[in-house]
Amino acid sequence: MELTLEITRAWLSKFNEKIQANKAYLSTLDTPIGDADHGANMARGMSETLKAFEGAAFTSVSDIFKKTAMTLMSKVGGASGPLYGSAFLAMSKTAIESTEMTELISSGLYAIQMRGKAQVGEKTMVDIWAAFLKDLQTNSASKEKLNRYVEASKGILATKGRASYLGERSLGHIDPGTQSSAYLFESYLEVCDE
Numbered sequence: 001m002e003l004t005l006e007i008t009r010a011w012l013s014k015f016n017e018k019i020q021a022n023k024a025y026l027s028t029l030d031t032p033i034g035d036a037d038h039g040a041n042m043a044r045g046m047s048e049t050l051k052a053f054e055g056a057a058f059t060s061v062s063d064i065f066k067k068t069a070m071t072l073m074s075k076v077g078g079a080s081g082p083l084y085g086s087a088f089l090a091m092s093k094t095a096i097e098s099t100e101m102t103e104l105i106s107s108g109l110y111a112i113q114m115r116g117k118a119q120v121g122e123k124t125m126v127d128i129w130a131a132f133l134k135d136l137q138t139n140s141a142s143k144e145k146l147n148r149y150v151e152a153s154k155g156i157l158a159t160k161g162r163a164s165y166l167g168e169r170s171l172g173h174i175d176p177g178t179q180s181s182a183y184l185f186e187s188y189l190e191v192c193d194e
């Protein structure tokens with residue numbers, strides 16, 4: 001599906017709502033296997049992003065993603081700010097040529113991997129980005145599947161990021177970045193249904 005200015009704004013605004021509503025939950029997830037800041041990081045980043053949207057007169061989907069990337073990179077510390085920031089920056093570049101969702105997510109995933117050096121199966125957001133991309137390519141994306149990917153992260157051993165310091169003890173816990181990315185993709189599916 002091709003993104004428009006309206007869809008893209010609605011998508012990111014819904015993502016912000018989900019992040020704000022689940023701020024405490026995301027930090028709870030980041031407590032046993034991280035430093036309990038993922039909710040605060042994402043909530044700050046997305047509320048600043050929506051604030052930055054207010055005065056802006058966007059003329060392209062690319063501009064919206066660029067503003068999102070710049071805001072996340074400058075306002076969010078930790079791993080997730082630069083990771084989401086690079087994803088949106090890559091999506092902004094891609095959107096100059098194509099606003100097809102599969103192309104956008106594919107470039108976002110590539111950028112996350114370039115920055116974080118994580119492969120699929122290391123209990124990071126890379127896992128759900130890769131799975132969602134496949135679902136988009138095969139026209140089979142759904143909220144149920146996204147929920148399953150979040151649950152599945154429990155069974156994966158962390159070998160990247162802070163959670164990797166725990167070794168075996170990272171098992172049995174949902175990866176917080178996988179959960180926040182699930183909110184991003186869920187928001188997209190909801191906006192498409194409206």
Ligand SMILES: Nc1ncnc2c1ncn2[C@@H]1O[C@H](COP(=O)(O)OP(=O)(O)OP(=O)(O)O)[C@@H](O)[C@H]1O
Nearest residue numbers: 038041078079080116118124125161162176177178
């Ligand atoms: N190298 C990586 N590649 C992709 N995603 C990663 C990587 N490292 C961490 N993440 C994702 O970032 C999430 C943690 O984000 P958070 O906002 O808590 O940053 P952080 O506390 O600095 O994280 P960390 O200490 O794990 O680097 C993880 O749940 C994981 O999904």
Ligand SMILES: [Mg+2]
Nearest residue numbers: 034035037038
């Ligand atoms: Mg953290």
